[in-house]
Amino acid sequence: GIQVEQSPPDLILQEGANSTLRCNFSDSVNNLQWFHQNPWGQLINLFYIPSGTKQNGRLSATTVATERYSLLYISSSQTTDSGVYFCAVKETSGSRLTFGEGTQLTVNP
Amino acid sequence: EAQVTQNPRYLITVTGKKLTVTCSQNMNHEYMSWYRQDPGLGLRQIYYSMNVEVTDKGDVPEGYKVSRKEKRNFPLILESPSPNQTSLYFCASSLIWSGGYGTEAFFGQGTRLTVV
Numbered sequence: 001g002i003q004v005e006q007s008p009p010d011l012i013l014q015e016g017a018n019s020t021l022r023c024n025f026s027d028s029v030n031n032l033q034w035f036h037q038n039p040w041g042q043l044i045n046l047f048y049i050p051s052g053t054k055q056n057g058r059l060s061a062t063t064v065a066t067e068r069y070s071l072l073y074i075s076s077s078q079t080t081d082s083g084v085y086f087c088a089v090k091e092t093s094g095s096r097l098t099f100g101e102g103t104q105l106t107v108n109p
Numbered sequence: 110e111a112q113v114t115q116n117p118r119y120l121i122t123v124t125g126k127k128l129t130v131t132c133s134q135n136m137n138h139e140y141m142s143w144y145r146q147d148p149g150l151g152l153r154q155i156y157y158s159m160n161v162e163v164t165d166k167g168d169v170p171e172g173y174k175v176s177r178k179e180k181r182n183f184p185l186i187l188e189s190p191s192p193n194q195t196s197l198y199f200c201a202s203s204l205i206w207s208g209g210y211g212t213e214a215f216f217g218q219g220t221r222l223t224v225v
Binding site for chain 2: 031033035041042043045048086088095096097099100101102
């Protein structure tokens, strides 16, 4: 099956800093989503982005499907951004989302 | 509001006592699925359903049952829970993709299950 690798596994920032999270995948996909898992365990949809670039406030994402990677940008980070960020993909021939192992982000005040 | 609703949010039960975790979506989605999340193992799919009365196994189906009698509901049934089923469970739904394109998946709030 498809492999999904996220980097870095852990990231510690000071409030106000910017960061880039990366997701590499091993095969063609027709669905790519970024999620934020908050400290209460809830999975929050950030972006549905099988290709192209999207922005939502301080967050933006870019997926280059032909090169099999996606980037999540967080600008001016806040303590509430802390949590685990997951990338999930669905390969073209499959039916389920495959998740990466996540990036644990800690934003300190 | 478009949403996927799971109940209960938290459950502590004893080994062998049958339980059901409910999942309901109000977006008229055909595709529904269940995942479990465990430390070090990530999120893994348990079962999925492409439509009413159509279900299939995911990666880790052992010890679980599902049913899809109505489009909006997709309950997860543990006939005889064991401690290794202690986990965080998520239900998800999405439209069925067509023409080779996927669609956005929406997740419920999660159910934290402890089996003692």
